[in-house]
Amino acid sequence: MTKTIILKNRPEGKPSTSNFEFVEQDSELTIKDGEILLKAAYVSVDPYLRGRMSDAKSYVPPFKLDEPVHSGVIAKVVASKNDNFSEGDYVSGMLNWQTQQVSNGEGLTKVDSSRAPLSAYLGILGMTGLTAYCGLTEIGKPKEGETLVVSGAAGAVGSVVGQIGKILGLRVIGIAGTDEKVELLKSKFGFDEGINYNTTENMQAAIAKAAPNGVDIYFDNVGGPISDAVLVNINQFARIIICGAISVYNSTEVPKSLSVQPFLVKNSALMQGFIVSNYAAKFPEAVKALSGWLSEDKLTYSETIVEGFDNIPQAFIDLFDGKNKGKMVVKI
Amino acid sequence: MTKTIILKNRPEGKPSTSNFEFVEQDSELTIKDGEILLKAAYVSVDPYLRGRMSDAKSYVPPFKLDEPVHSGVIAKVVASKNDNFSEGDYVSGMLNWQTQQVSNGEGLTKVDSSRAPLSAYLGILGMTGLTAYCGLTEIGKPKEGETLVVSGAAGAVGSVVGQIGKILGLRVIGIAGTDEKVELLKSKFGFDEGINYNTTENMQAAIAKAAPNGVDIYFDNVGGPISDAVLVNINQFARIIICGAISVYNSTEVPKSLSVQPFLVKNSALMQGFIVSNYAAKFPEAVKALSGWLSEDKLTYSETIVEGFDNIPQAFIDLFDGKNKGKMVVKI
Numbered sequence: 336m337t338k339t340i341i342l343k344n345r346p347e348g349k350p351s352t353s354n355f356e357f358v359e360q361d362s363e364l365t366i367k368d369g370e371i372l373l374k375a376a377y378v379s380v381d382p383y384l385r386g387r388m389s390d391a392k393s394y395v396p397p398f399k400l401d402e403p404v405h406s407g408v409i410a411k412v413v414a415s416k417n418d419n420f421s422e423g424d425y426v427s428g429m430l431n432w433q434t435q436q437v438s439n440g441e442g443l444t445k446v447d448s449s450r451a452p453l454s455a456y457l458g459i460l461g462m463t464g465l466t467a468y469c470g471l472t473e474i475g476k477p478k479e480g481e482t483l484v485v486s487g488a489a490g491a492v493g494s495v496v497g498q499i500g501k502i503l504g505l506r507v508i509g510i511a512g513t514d515e516k517v518e519l520l521k522s523k524f525g526f527d528e529g530i531n532y533n534t535t536e537n538m539q540a541a542i543a544k545a546a547p548n549g550v551d552i553y554f555d556n557v558g559g560p561i562s563d564a565v566l567v568n569i570n571q572f573a574r575i576i577i578c579g580a581i582s583v584y585n586s587t588e589v590p591k592s593l594s595v596q597p598f599l600v601k602n603s604a605l606m607q608g609f610i611v612s613n614y615a616a617k618f619p620e621a622v623k624a625l626s627g628w629l630s631e632d633k634l635t636y637s638e639t640i641v642e643g644f645d646n647i648p649q650a651f652i653d654l655f656d657g658k659n660k661g662k663m664v665v666k667i
Numbered sequence: 668m669t670k671t672i673i674l675k676n677r678p679e680g681k682p683s684t685s686n687f688e689f690v691e692q693d694s695e696l697t698i699k700d701g702e703i704l705l706k707a708a709y710v711s712v713d714p715y716l717r718g719r720m721s722d723a724k725s726y727v728p729p730f731k732l733d734e735p736v737h738s739g740v741i742a743k744v745v746a747s748k749n750d751n752f753s754e755g756d757y758v759s760g761m762l763n764w765q766t767q768q769v770s771n772g773e774g775l776t777k778v779d780s781s782r783a784p785l786s787a788y789l790g791i792l793g794m795t796g797l798t799a800y801c802g803l804t805e806i807g808k809p810k811e812g813e814t815l816v817v818s819g820a821a822g823a824v825g826s827v828v829g830q831i832g833k834i835l836g837l838r839v840i841g842i843a844g845t846d847e848k849v850e851l852l853k854s855k856f857g858f859d860e861g862i863n864y865n866t867t868e869n870m871q872a873a874i875a876k877a878a879p880n881g882v883d884i885y886f887d888n889v890g891g892p893i894s895d896a897v898l899v900n901i902n903q904f905a906r907i908i909i910c911g912a913i914s915v916y917n918s919t920e921v922p923k924s925l926s927v928q929p930f931l932v933k934n935s936a937l938m939q940g941f942i943v944s945n946y947a948a949k950f951p952e953a954v955k956a957l958s959g960w961l962s963e964d965k966l967t968y969s970e971t972i973v974e975g976f977d978n979i980p981q982a983f984i985d986l987f988d989g990k991n992k993g994k995m996v997v998k999i
Contacts, residue, residue: 386933558928578926596890596912597922599940601718606938610933613749 338362340432340647342398349655354388355404355648370437372414376425378409378432379457382581382649383490403431407462409435409453420445423643427456432647434667438562449618451629457475458491458662459636460625462611465580467495468478468621469614471503474554474576474607479504482546484565487556489516489637491662492578494524496554498634501525504541505552510538510544512657519660523635536562549573557582563593571605581655637661668693672764672979674730676718681987686720687736687980700770704746705768706779707976710758710997711739711789712914712983713823715964728904736765740793741778741785742768752777752814759788766976766999783961790994791968792825792957794943798910801946803835806908806939811836814878816897820858821848821886821969823994824910827885829858830966837884842870842893844989851992851993855967870896881905889914895925905936969993 336359343356384406390397398404408430417440420426424641426573428443447455458464470492471477483500487493488509497520500507508528509520517529528545533542542550549570555562558580569575583590588663599606628634639659641650642649644667654663668692670749675688698704716738724727730736740762744752749772752758760775762768770797778788790796803809815832819825825875831851832839840860841852867873875883876897881902883989887894890912901907915922931938960966971991973982976999986995 359955391792391933499939555928558926562928564737577928577932582927583929584925590929591923592926592928594912594915594922594924595938596887596894596924597915598943599911600752600912601723601870601940603940603942603945605940606927606931606936607934608928608935610932610935643893 336436337364337436338434338644338659339403340475341401342388342404344400345390345397346385350388350648350652352384352648352652353440364435364437366416366437368416368525368577370439371412371417371420373410373426373430374437375408375410375430375432375436375667377454378482378644378647378667379462380647380654380663380665381406381462382389382419382579382654384614384651385655388515395449396435397421403433405429405431408432409456409458414461418598421645425453427461431496434644449560451628453588454638454662454666455636456663457664458549458638459495459629460622461638463491463662464495464625465614466492466609466611467499469617470576470578471499471552471554472494473614474605474609475554475574477503477505477525478554482506482508482548482570483552483554484508484542484546484550484568485509485554485556486510486561486565487544487579488520488526488529489579489660490502490556491580491659492639494520494637494661495562495634497526498524500552502633508542508554510542510557510565516657516660522647523637531647532561539567542568549551550572555580559583559592564636566593566595566598568605569598569602571602571604573602575604577606577608641665668766668767669696670766670976671735673733674720674731674736676858677729677910678717679723682717682720682884682980682984684980684984689977690874694768695811695951696769698723698748702769702771703744703752705758705762706745707740707742707762707764707766707768707999709741709789710764710976711788712978712979712986712987712997712998713794714911716819716983716989724792732847735765737763738766738791739763741788757785759793759880764979781888782958786970786972786994786996786998787968789996791827791851791966792954793800794999795823795994796827796957797946797950797953798941798992799948800957801906801943802910803828803831803884803886803939805946805949806937806941807886807906809835809837809884812838813883814838814840814876814880814902815884815886816840816842816874816878816882816900817858817886817888818842818893818897818913819863819913820852821992822888823969823991825886825888825967826852830856831960832884833857833859835962837878838878840874842874842889842897848932848989851969854971858871863887864893871899874900878921884908887912891915891922891924896926898930901930901934901936903934903936905934907936908937909938909940971995973997975999 358378366588520529549639640643744756759773821843852861854857891914
């Protein structure tokens, strides 16, 4: 039996399980020449998927209604009529939220389960790590001694950004939503300072205090009032990487915040939207650097692994309540 | 007698004449070896000066209270004990709002009144033209066939930006505040389309209509709701040059507008604050291009020339009511 999760209707505001539907199919999947049969092993759930569930204009077309949702997946090859793949191989790619599926192998990369745990290929050695590395280096252009602020710092991308920042010699300040996460930033990920935005009354002052020399780079995963408070503290020639805006993804109204323009012009500062897929040319360099740091124990990562195919929608929804520490992955 | 305009107190909201004070000094100015005596001929008034009148953190230190205001000035050398300057020369530089002043010549450039009218050196061949050229080319990176939107389009910088856009093969849409200005954009400056933001109910729709292929470059002089309406229409990889935010310079509250972050991330778009002084290395190229186009009649410019030293403060204040067409200059 094959189970598939389809998008039943588009979320308004925060997604709910009723936006998804499970479809079961009893007939056995068969493969033709050139095809492989895949069994899902790990499914990545990511905030950016929220954007694809809306039908607003975006950099990728929206998910279609009544069709399978897809995201980064690690799958096992269980049958192969394709010379590039053998039974037992594990592959990584953009695949459907489906227990089993047929592929012609296009866009799939073999992953080595002996080099790193399979789930790492959805995280630190996958889109998460690439996003952190390429966003920070290509837009952030860090120079030793500068100050980096990361929002969503305990999240999958944020925690890696902060660690790379430390490796590159920056002062790193992380913003997160619980004392526990803030503690983790400092004890596990080596951030210099952490700020809990849920218990801090004056974020602008807290950032000023944590960044006495001002903010040179801001790696922004959240948008909204947290980013407004950072913006007020930027230095001349600051670089702001807009990697996500999770605080407003579920807005049903057009979100308003601080006018950024006066701050950018006053500081000759740059703010740029970052989508990792635009930086494919950098991936080999990024993977080499990340694997190297990983093997030297300079880099660590957190995962929240939820078990069970049926829990994919809820795991996705939980991202918006910050229930994950680090990369959220569903083990099938 | 020498008259000087000093900053008496800092404007709250829109500047008023009461922020300034005229000081008269009867004693004759004398010069020492190496110095020159200058008589002001033309004084430039510019929106950016509003920023320097506040004591907020900025890229240049604020004007000091009870000291002369200064801006771009064309002055005549009326006496010289400096080998680089002769009596009768005209020079351009950042000088005080003063009928006469003494200088050691530092930071002054001689200008040739036979090549272009003196006031042009405060405009099309001065900061205005350099701002338009460097902002559009360095941040905008225009490619033939793209669509450019300019706000404050009938202003000094905006009207030059639009014309350079046409020379470089762009579709150019200008936003201005009166039907007369919009007409001028098309008839005098060759813009493809003009939009009057004061009479247009749905700016977002009007921009979408004028830019059927979306907006690739936005040269922003105003900020605020006009910019919000443009932002909704940007294309993937759009470049937004933040040259000014005149709509919010006089805000006494922290201005709120559309959250730009989701639009930037969705479109991998770039937004960058532009200050012309950071691009000095480009000035020779810019002046060469601008003079060339000027002499080929590919470029034209508007000036609003106000007469009389005593009218400098009012001319400056009038900028915020859009009373100028093109560069606002005071002839002494």
